[in-house]
Amino acid sequence: MRRQRAFTPSLLALAVSSALSGQALAQSGTDDAPLLTEDTVVVQGKAYRHTATKSALAPEETPQGISVVDRETLDQRGVDSVAEALRYVPGVHTELRGGAVSRLDLFNIRGFINYQNFYDGLPLTYNDWNLQPQIDAFAIEQVEVFKGPTSVLYGAMPPGGMVNLIARQPSSQPFNELTLAGGSHDLREGTFESRGALKDDGSLNYSLVALGRKKDGQAETSEEERYLIAPSVDWHISDRTLLNLNLYYQHDPSAGIFNTLPAAGLFKDNVNGRLPADAYSGDANWNTYDREVLLVGYKLNHELNDDWTLLQNLRFMDATAYQENSYGAGLDADQRTLARRAYLTDEASRSWAIDNQLSGRIQTGSLEHNLLLGVDYTWLNSDIRYEDGAMPAIDLFARNHRLFQPADFSADFSADFRRSTRQTGFYLQDQIRLDRLVLIAGGRYDRYVGNEKGMQYGAQVDSTVEQNKFSFRAGALYELPGGFSPFVSYAEGFEPITGHDRHGNTFKPTTSQQWETGVKYQSADRRHQGTLSAFHITKENDPTRDPNGSAYDKIQTGEVVAKGLELEAGSYLTDNLSLAASLTLMDMEVTRDNSGLAGKTPIWVPERQASLWANYDIFDGALAGTTLGAGVRYVGKTQMDAFNTDQVPAYTLVDLALGYDLARLNGDWDGARVQLSANNLFDKRYYSCFDESNCWFGAERELKASLSYRF
Template sequence: MTIRISASLTALALAAAPLSGFAVAQEPGSISLDTITVDGESATGPVRGYVAQRSTTGSKTGTPLAETAQSVSVITREQMSQQNAQSLNEALRYTPGVTPESRGAGASRFDLFKIRGFDAVNYLNGLRMQKMNWVSPQVDPYLLERVEVLRGPSSVLYGQAPTGGMVNQISKLPTMARFGEVGVQFGNNAQRQASFDFGGPVDPQGRFLYRLTGIGRMENGQIADTEAERFAIAPAFTFKPSDDTSLTLLGLYQRDPKANAYIGVPSAGSVSYNPNGRLSRRTNVSEPNLESFDRTQSSAGYLFSHRFSDAVTLRMNGQWFRSNIDYFSVFGSSLAANGRTLSRSVSLSHDELDALAFDNQLEWNFSTGPLSHTLLTGFDAQSSDGYFVSGTGAAPAIDLFAPVYGRPITLPATRRTDVTTRQYGLYAQDEIRFGNFIATFAGRSDWAQNKTTVAGARSATDDHALTGRAALLYRFDNGIAPYVSFAQSFTPLAGTDATGRAFDPERGLQYEAGVKYQPVGINALLSAAVFDLTRENLLTTDLVNRGFSVQVGEARSRGVELEAKASLDFGLNVAASYTYLDTKYTRDNSGLEGLVPTGVPRHMASLWLYYDLPASLVPGLSLGAGVRYVGSTFNTNNTIEVPSVTLVDAALRFDFGKLMPQLNGMALQVNVKNLFDKDYVGTCYTSTTCAYGQGRVITAGLNYRW
């Protein structure tokens, strides 16, 4: 369904949700629509264009992004669709501060990325997706409405979380607009895909809404003799007995019988010289007949809200997530002096994890004299119970340049590890407005327990942590909003030191200053930020008691981030970013002090433009182009430098309905990622684990929407 809104309303980037009371003018070749009311964009709902106005991730209260005193980026559904993002890594490619695809083309089975130089975590609808061993939950981007990136510490609202930041994935939810969409897509690497998305009201009053989204995809992997398969379905149902009350039930079932390969190649022959020649990015150092990764994920959740009055709102969210994985891989361990004989190891694991997460919030809006308050209080909890049976052993060596597969492999001995985690948190946040000033103060208390049992030997930690956040922003009438902020984080650590004392949680501290600019009358949001972020209590080698660790490690990240998002009236969408990072270990006993963490570039930049050509020129034609630059990176001990790379993407879309009204809703879309087929290495972890980046990917899809 196509909705045309006047330029003045477009500038507000309002959600196109059909209600009642706003007439839409009909143009030649368009279809008649019911009247709608244009209301303010919700903090989780659809967005027209690339510029979201609100987000729940930064404050949990739907504070406008232009008034949020922390760096938050939103990748909208429209941007993901136009770029044809088929993984979370791909969706994050044009976002500042984020280093996606840290495992190169082999990252398809996991969402591996860094924010501000450090590993980050995933959330789904504001609730953490918990991990364990090889369990790392992944949701296909087609099932998402938007992706929100919070850069910097987030513990004050979300509990234990890495210092660098978090990514919050928002599911597609039922809407008041009745619609349907089906699509097919084909591409190189033998890709075949089919998708569907249906939804709308069940009854005339719109009290019952539904949505059903699904996707199936099969393709060959870039590494020789590997494949990927995915089948996912996500039902959602909303009950709205009144305008003040809403309950949404969410489901997810995702089956990944195959997921390419999670292996690398030696640095000699990929990023450095090898007398035997250069290794192909299709080089498979594993055993094609044995390499496997079989994952099944199931989830059920709810989103409940009730507005008692204009001043008081209750929100209660919950989620159950289960993951079951079978993993088997053969990978390189050391390269012989001849540069071609690679000794190998074998690893296998069976993992099962059940996780629960809840978040209950009460929001109060009130005034004390000239001060207006938005007070948020909350209690959240998360728990997980899981186990994995795993083992690692030796495997026969292989000739990299003349591989022979199928030699007998002795399966390694395995042992079972049971893992139980519990966390409970109480938090409060007050957003205080005085004229154009907005001050935010937040505090949190957390209790976290972790129990691990390995072959009958049990260890446990019991932590308590206090975290806080404070920020001040001033919004000028012309849309400029400078701010400063301070935030803390904590992450529990398992294990004990040489004396048997349990490790304290890792702590994080960030100072940030920035400015946001939302031009009046233009649908755009510009932002700039500088930050100084420190991680403390990192584990490092105990120099007195070898084999043990002590908590004297420290790492620091300083940098600058620039971002511009715009959806302009004449049909141009823009996403641009630049990142400068100065990240290093500032204290360490194992030789890392002064070194840059693995896979962290100093410079990153990107620009994506998508333009709907005027109907007078070529009716229905849209063109897109993007360029991505990632600076050079290093391996763990900084002995291997991975060269920088510049990649180009392109897109073309043709809306048949603009040319032939009887074909309204049908569109052809072609995307090319890495247009010039750049052969490059994404990351090196060790001298035998370097991951090639994704080569050129061409897809062509036909969609019909009504």
């Protein structure tokens, strides 16, 4: 039989679970305030590893920032995407391409953009074009955000951090839930989740999630449609050996839009007036995004003895995406006529990812060592075809979305090539405990090989880049009496860079370093917890313009510095009322560059962000069984373009959630529950920009109502 291992939840998991545990409280039938003990936390199972340590060790013992969003939070807020799940996480600025673009989860962490998520500890391999696998929020048990450089454990990653999506897990306890939902933009959604034992002795357990969703997109004439199924089986081969087999299949026949709008008519003046929030610059006859993703894998966890464990995590991906789209090519002087270009992309990717981990404990005197040794390997082959051609202009203030016919498309230039990448990493980590002192140190050596071969814009290309990098990480945390734990850490990261300068010198990897210090707090009764951290990140070797070359020549002299403060806290103020809050203060600057950007702040980086979520549970009276939630989130001004010529306005949004256990109304309805959620309740207009010509509207008001039945 599987031996369940309890673990202490991370700080934000505690904060969020305290703020959103109303259903469990209502079902308890007591007036006592709940204590956040190990028994109240969902156990992930033997094959689960915390993102911050790649071990079974609790993240609150890790002297580096990590935040967790649990399943209950996702359900209550009606979250449909990873981007939405990250809205209340400090240090994360999400939905960088606005609310109408839903086909990718684009966000930055501590100022640095992240294009690749991890799923159950392995990368969702991304070809740097348009085929980005996107895991639906319904298939996720929790979202873990690891702050700062993470290369020591995960290889090539941006310096701001990473997101690891934890899949729903099999269980021997029977559970079935069917949910039907509807809402804004003609939303129609059905989901099903089932868990339980396939054998009476509990040696074979399963999990199954399935979803179908269809709705109108926020932009005119657009649609969004998705279907997924994700089965998983745990086979307890013996008391010491667990094999998990998992599959994830998702088909997105349509995925909204990807087009932009000029700033004039959004938040900048336009002589023709303001554009509505559903304005669209593309053509309904040339707007296709059809994506299929298949993930098949296994996790094998074997306890060699009471102290040492071997985990092998493997996944194969087969994915395709076909796109027909357009982009703006300049706004006329009349501020209403937008020139356009049509393009298509046809992409197919296959990849393998494997991570082998050996972890164990060694006692040397009064020191307890938790060792981790690992080897991981990622292989990706992607075939990419791109074609670009002329398209009629559109009048943005008298929009006709059927000016172009597919038969009219003729490519002026194109590309057809294969992109291949290989990355191998060897890593070692030791986490040492001496009474109240926790020390961690680790190192990793990576070898990266990238190749592009084929036709690109009229020229044959066959280029190979080989880059090697060693990364280091160290930190310390001390658990003081009274619940305070100060910590300090240093971490390094890298990202491979393709290409070369005009002298033929191949670029080196972009490198990064972070210093972080702060204090974590948790009260003895676990009713109050918080973390305050300060960080300083330096990213070096960014390619920048060669002052002695052409406009397209690059050299590696760029440097960017990001520094800031993050605060997150959660508290039970009363038995009924709980709060979860966050605050982020950021200062990011290009400190070295040959393109005139030195001293500028990169786009999509707000100086201030803040959020507060309040939860109120009603235990007695006519409304017993009701959970009320309300949140407010503030995002400060960002730069409109790289040269900081103007700013995108700040915004404040309000979200609401309401849940009710129908069994309180009628005992025959045991297992039934209704849930209402409202995001951007007051339908606030807000924006995001890449530059003056390329902006997006934020998400409109989204209302969602669901009825679920557990059996």
